[in-house]
Amino acid sequence: MRKHSPALCLTFLATASPVSAAEPCPPRAAASLGWAIDGIMSGDRFADVYLDINEHGRPMACRIGRNNLLGDEGFWVCRAFLQQWSRKRPASAENGRPVTVQRKWIQYGVKHANAEKALRNEYFRDHPSERPECHPEDASTGQIVWQPGPILPASGN
Numbered sequence: 001m002r003k004h005s006p007a008l009c010l011t012f013l014a015t016a017s018p019v020s021a022a023e024p025c026p027p028r029a030a031a032s033l034g035w036a037i038d039g040i041m042s043g044d045r046f047a048d049v050y051l052d053i054n055e056h057g058r059p060m061a062c063r064i065g066r067n068n069l070l071g072d073e074g075f076w077v078c079r080a081f082l083q084q085w086s087r088k089r090p091a092s093a094e095n096g097r098p099v100t101v102q103r104k105w106i107q108y109g110v111k112h113a114n115a116e117k118a119l120r121n122e123y124f125r126d127h128p129s130e131r132p133e134c135h136p137e138d139a140s141t142g143q144i145v146w147q148p149g150p151i152l153p154a155s156g157n
Contacts, residue, residue, distance in 0.1 A: 025134035033135065034127070035119035043109025045069060047077055052098040057089045060098060077105050 040046050048065035062078035069077065081103070089099065108116070124132055 025131065033120075034123045035116055037112065037116050037119065040106060041109065041112040041115065043111045045073070045107040045109070047074065047105045049077060049081055049103045049105050050100055051081055051085070051103065052100050053087065053089065054098060055089055057087045059085055065102075081105075 045068060047067035047069055050063040050065055051059040052061040054060050059082050062081050064074040064078065067074065085103075087101070120132075124130055
């Protein structure tokens with residue numbers, strides 16, 4: 001078996017690696033994406049979700065309001081919020097009393113996803129300094145969107 005010198009191996013690694021690594025993506029602002037379409041379009045599934053949150057910002061109860069969900073989809077939407085969602089408790093909340101917050105749950109339909117995909121392509125055509133790989137979580141793939149809503153007094157308490 002032939003032995004390779006360490007210098008030869010380092011030379012190979014240096015020439016095999018890219019000349020310059022891609023610049024890191026700039027920090028994203030909290031503002032909406034340049035191609036986002038707010039609201040509900042035909043074909044979207046949606047629900048107004050009401051969550052009672054405790055002093056730690058975790059949901060204790062979930063109710064579905066206005067919606068176009070089918071079958072047991074409301075159960076699965078609430079289950080997702082109850083298991084995965086949290087927020088900082090609002091400063092306006094009274095100590096020890098639950099606070100109800102409203103969120104809008106939207107799952108894009110084909111029309112919505114295609115419209116955002118077209119706007120996304122137009123956005124990157126008009127903004128050549130922006131890189132698509134810096135926006136991997138865009139909604140043009142039909143992902144589920146959770147939009148914030150108002151903070152309401154807790155119901156029934």
